[in-house]
Each structure stands twice: as C-alpha cells, then as structure tokens.
Amino acid sequence: MSDTIVRFIAADDPLARPLLDDLEREYDARYGDHFGSRASEEINRYPVQEFALPSGAFLVLVEFVDGVETPIAGGAFRRYDDHTAELKRIWTRADRRGRGLAGEVVAALEAEARRLGYTDIFLTTGPRQPEAVSLYLREGYEPQFDTTLPPAEVGIHAFRKRLVGVPAAAGTSTGTTAAAASVRTPEGANA
Secondary structure (H helix, E strand, O other): OEEEEEEEOOOOOHHHHHHHHHHHHHHHHHHOOOOOOOHHHHHOOOOHHHHOOOOOEEEEEEEEEOOEEEEEEEEEEEEEEOOEEEEEEEEEOHHHOOOOHHHHHHHHHHHHHHHOOOOEEEEEEOOOOHHHHHHHHHOOOEEOOOOOOOHHHHOOEEEEEEOOOOOOOOOOOOOOOHHHHOEEOOOOOOO
16 A cells, blocks of 8 residues: 655655655766756755745655555645746656645645745746656746747746735644645654
C-alpha cells in the first residue's frame, strides 16, 4: 500500500538531499555548462534560510511504502519582492512522473505563499525543459516571453501568476488547504 503527504522541511534537511541530488544530475544532463556553470552552482546559489519561514518554504512530497518514507517530489519558494514569491527546485523523481505530482507540489507551494501573504508568484525554467513549460501553462502561469519563438531562442522562460483569493494573515488558517493539511516540522528540525 502506498500513501503520499506533503512535508514542509528545512532546505538542508537530509530528506531534501535526494531531491536536490537528482535535480542537480538532471540539470547537468540537460544543460551541462550551457549557462556558463554547472547545476550545483545554481542549486547552491541561495542560502537555505531564503527557503524558510517567514518568507519562504521548502517541501517534499513523500511516499510511504511499507512504512518507509521516500521523497518523490518537491519544491520551494523564496521572497522575490514584498508581494511576490519565486518558485524554485520543482522536481519529481523520474520513476514517479506522469502522476500529477508536480501539480500537487505547485498547489501546495501556492497555498503556503498565499498563507504568508504573497499575492503573486514568479518563476523561471530553462529552454530544455518542455515538461516544465507545460506544467506551468497548465497551472495557469502567464508566460513572460513570446511563445511563438523556439525555446532555444527564448532562453530562460519566465512565468508569473496572480494568486487568487484573499491571503490569510501569516499564522492563521481560514480552512483546510494543502499547506494546512500537510505535516509541518520546525525549521531546522530533522524529521
């Protein structure tokens, strides 16, 4: 029997390591040093505190199979500006793709960003990630580039989305959301 839950964790929690390692391998395989550096440089560009409360979040979607907890998808956001969160590190394990997990991750991150008072989301993805472009279009993100151009000509693909609904004040709950229903662990705690 298999079950999944969203867990908000610290970006340096050991549970995040498989996500970040696979993300780095995948980016290196797709891009190499196309952008002038390896994926590890981009992944480590921001201090882990930027993905922590009160202005950010890092989550993993874990699957329990016979009682063993395994991260199968994840993502994060950080403050972009006073009203905008920036999505980063959206990833699904290769053998779990095609099940809508990335959409679940994005929805949980949007709910948490809304809870923290953000009204907008910004993100970028690369020209060699057509499945990411499809995901963001499907989730209602507005491309900030000419969609008629070839991806390589566009380069970095930027997207924006206005979060709908009235944001709840930080630390309050207006009902059951993906973030409220998920398991939370204190920042810095190993779960």
